[in-house]
Amino acid sequence: MTIPHPARILVVEDEDNIATALEYLITREGYRHDRVASGAEALPRIRDTRPNLVLLDVMLPEVSGYEICESIRTDPALSGIKVLMMTARGSAVERRKGLALGADGFITKPFELKDLRAEVRRLLAP
Template identity: 80%
Template sequence: MGADGGKKRILVVEDEDNIAIALDYLLTREGYDHDRVANGGEAMARIRGTHPDLVLLDVMLPEVSGYEICQGVRLDPALSDVKILMMTARGSAIERRKGLALGADGFISKPFELKELREEVRRLLSGAPPQDGGPAHG
């Protein structure tokens, strides 16, 4: 099975069930193949094992933080094509810069609009360049 032509695979790393359920609903509706890990300690093994196209990665996780996982993925040459979208409830500029500095491809603050998340997922999976700060609201 080649990666081309198949469904895009997404791994959700999120410990909060209500958020994971919302993500599951969105990703299923969008037609993505996806899986979930609720614990930071299991995330790297799952990422290496399944090699997803995109990881939706919560910053605050049990055992291992999203930042550590992001760094682990970026330090592994075999995972260089895996995209990372970090999610945080504390969407401060400092957190965003830290995530992007560690190699995240995008950053989204919780609670997020499903539309915003859907667009970000599509952008990352299409390989479009990052948009700094996103569109202006007005």
């Protein structure tokens, strides 16, 4: 019997305190993770590492989370990657935009860790 590898999550977040909290949660849940702090770094890292899930901040330096999400969805090689967008501007318009661009989920900051944990588990469920 083979033991499945833990899912790999890429955190795309420019605020260190939020990234630290996310990495803590991801580690406690038993997932592997990596982090980039700018939009420009995100797509090359996604293509190199093929994470199971991208936790994607909307407001990033250089390239927005919306642009990254759209790029993931238009690249057939990245089709299996789940995207959970995060933003402090959690209006219904922002949410609709993210989901319209292909995000699998959308969470508003500040979020409760239990809510984030539930979303991550939902998106990574077999």
